[in-house]
Amino acid sequence: MSFETAARLTEILLALALIQQSLEHLAGPARERPLFLLRIALCVAVVAGWAAPWALAGLAALSLVTLHRFQGPYNGGADRMGLLALWCLTAARLAPAPQWRELAFGYLGLQLMLSYFISGWVKVVNPDWRSGRALRDVFQFSAYPVAEDLRGWANRPGALRAMSWAVMSFELAFPLTLLSLPSLAVGLCAAAIFHLANACLFGLNRFFWTWLAAYPPILWLQHRFF
């Protein structure tokens, strides 16, 4: 995948993810609507390719206003990854030299890889994750399950231990998928299924669309270095 194709695909996927989030915000307090209507307008410009790269730079500037409005990310990790993607992409578009553009874009791909690997590492050094206890706690009493019926999973310790090890193994092994394009494609499909499951079970729909938007940079990075 060429740099230009990957960057354009990332722009479009990220703008669509931001439109989805912004539409949800329009259902919220009236005083937030101008901010998110402006964000939708800028996203439409990015998707259409109008006023490039200034529509993207406008989105990056607007992200600071949004951060101030909510005194931090609205939706935790999904917003953090969205901000990272937006700022890397903006830097990749505005940087004066090709090597700086590639560096900014490649950094996003690298961060995507690390998002899985570090998450796996943090889990595997925790005895509660290795025993399945942490996942049991999530289902038993955390605020995340979308329905009370899902709490019944807390009574299946064997299944939860297996799920914990499946998640940890996948996350820790993810960097190895960069060795070839087919293995990376399989890794990204598995990751997308993981995010889809999180969206269904815990309502984290924004993670799915935001992480999907960061897939083209890692596909380009794989092509560039392997």
Add this chain to the structure above:
Amino acid sequence: MLAAEDASADVWREFRPRPRRVSLFEMARRMLWNPRLNETLFVLSCAERLVETPTAHSEDQILAGIARDLDSSAGWLVFRLVFVRREGEALAREVLFQSRPRRLADIAAR
């Protein structure tokens, strides 16, 4: 909710309790349209912020989130944060924060 600022809060209502079950269709729909649950997650993160680093912003956001669910704008609103943790095989609940009563009419919810 309280009738007066100095009334005692004896009965507490859980904020947005989860439904018994959610259908696959509803899960699929929420992939594209999930504003209520995302707002609930934001209120939860404000609750964590309030316990770790208390700010008026976090308290205001929680009050606004609760007030949006109420039909009436009369009376006073107070909330408390109950955190659950595991102690061995048992679950322990602890109230880590209780807001001061706020007049509902003064809360910028909508």
